Every structure is written in C-alpha cells, then in structure tokens.
Amino acid sequence: MKSTLTNNKAKKKIIADMIRVNQAGEFGAQKIYEGQLEVFKDDKIIQKMASQEKIHLDTFNKILIERGIRPTALSPLWSVGGYLLGLTTALIDRKAAMACTVAVEEVIEEHYKEQQNNLKHDNTEKELIKIIKKFREEEIEHKNTALEHNAQDAKGYYLMTKGIKKITKLAIFLSKKI
Ligand SMILES: [Fe+2]
Ligand SMILES: [Fe+2]
Structure with a gap:
C-alpha cells in the first residue's frame, strides 16, 4: 500500500514536471513567433x-491551472529570450527566421x-497523450514549413541551428526543475 502511494506521488511529480516544461516551451515558442512577426508583420505563413x-x-x-501545477519561475527569462531570439533571427532575414524555427x-x-x-x-x-501527439504533429509541420521556405539557405545555417538547439535544450532542462 505504502509503495503504491509513493509510486503515485512520484508519477504525479513526473507528470507535473512534464506539463510545466511544456507550458514553458509553448510560452517560449509563442514569444519567438511574436519576435518574428515584429519584422514580418503580414507574413501569412508565420502568422499561421x-x-x-x-x-x-x-x-x-x-x-x-486545472491540476494546480506551479508554472516555471523562469517565465520572464523565456519571455525576453524567446522574443529576442525571434526578433534577431528575423532581423537577419526571413531565411534565418526559418532556420530558427527548424x-x-x-x-x-x-x-x-x-x-x-x-x-x-x-x-x-x-x-494528455492525445494532446501531445497532436501538438507534436504540428511542430513537425512547422519544421517542414520552415524547411520549404529555404531555412537551409540561411547564412551560417549549421552553426546557427546548432546554437539554437543547445539553448532550447538548456531551456527545457531548466524549466523542468525551476
Ligand atoms: Fe507549439
Ligand atoms: Fe511549433
């Protein structure tokens, strides 16, 4: 009995961490696109x-909110960081913005x-599984859209995407815990 309770508690924490990091990630993603739209205001593809x-x-x-999970304390950081990432890549050009999306x-x-x-x-x-599946499909769609829009022709594509991937992974790691 005790071990079932402990297991339930552990499971609840794992899922709470998952939802916290997903909320943080989607918050950051929205900020990135907001930064991009600052430059490409009427871009239907980015708007979508x-x-x-x-x-x-x-x-x-x-x-x-429904589950009473605390959000990441790092929201202010992701807000500024995401926005600046979106804005600066968009200021380089549209291909760089697309590379960031990839x-x-x-x-x-x-x-x-x-x-x-x-x-x-x-x-x-x-x-929850259904939601994650649907969102994952849409993230893949976004990646493919960015590739169709010449992301790979961005100047310094390899280094840029490598750097952004590192930052994103770090953000995920931190948002699980903090
Ligand atoms: Fe998303
Ligand atoms: Fe996305």
Whole structure:
C-alpha cells in the first residue's frame, strides 16, 4: 500500500514536471513567433504557425491551472529570450527566421516524442497523450514549413541551428526543475 502511494506521488511529480516544461516551451515558442512577426508583420505563413502556438500555449495554461501545477519561475527569462531570439533571427532575414524555427521545432518535436514514449502505457492520461501527439504533429509541420521556405539557405545555417538547439535544450532542462 505504502509503495503504491509513493509510486503515485512520484508519477504525479513526473507528470507535473512534464506539463510545466511544456507550458514553458509553448510560452517560449509563442514569444519567438511574436519576435518574428515584429519584422514580418503580414507574413501569412508565420502568422499561421503563431496562431497554432497560441492554441498550444492556451491548452497547457489550462492544464496547469486545472491540476494546480506551479508554472516555471523562469517565465520572464523565456519571455525576453524567446522574443529576442525571434526578433534577431528575423532581423537577419526571413531565411534565418526559418532556420530558427527548424532548430526549435526539431528539439520540441523530440521532446514531445520522448513524452509520448514515457506515457504510452499510462491509461489514466489518455487525454494528455492525445494532446501531445497532436501538438507534436504540428511542430513537425512547422519544421517542414520552415524547411520549404529555404531555412537551409540561411547564412551560417549549421552553426546557427546548432546554437539554437543547445539553448532550447538548456531551456527545457531548466524549466523542468525551476
Ligand atoms: Fe507549439
Ligand atoms: Fe511549433
């Protein structure tokens, strides 16, 4: 009995950490697109991705509140960091903005995939699994859209995406804990 209780508590914490990091990630993503739209105001492609990110963020905001999970304390950092990342890459040019999207979405997509694998056998979290699956598909779509829009032709593509992926992974790591 005691071990079941401990297991439940441990599981609850794992899922709380997952939702916290997802909310933080979607918050950061929305800020990145906000920064990009500062430069490419009427860009329908970026607008569409941003509107999907808004739904992702709203969904995780709702789940966070429903379950009484504390948000990451690093929100102010992701707010400024995400916005500046979106803005500065967009200021280079549209291809650089797209390269940024490729890098971020690739990390987020892998992150969601990992969560899907971890939750696979959890019958009590079917709704959450469905949400993660849907969002992951949309992140892949964003990555592919950015690739179709010449992300790989951005100057210094390899180094830029490598750097942005590192930052994104660090942000994920920190948001799980802090
Ligand atoms: Fe998203
Ligand atoms: Fe996305």
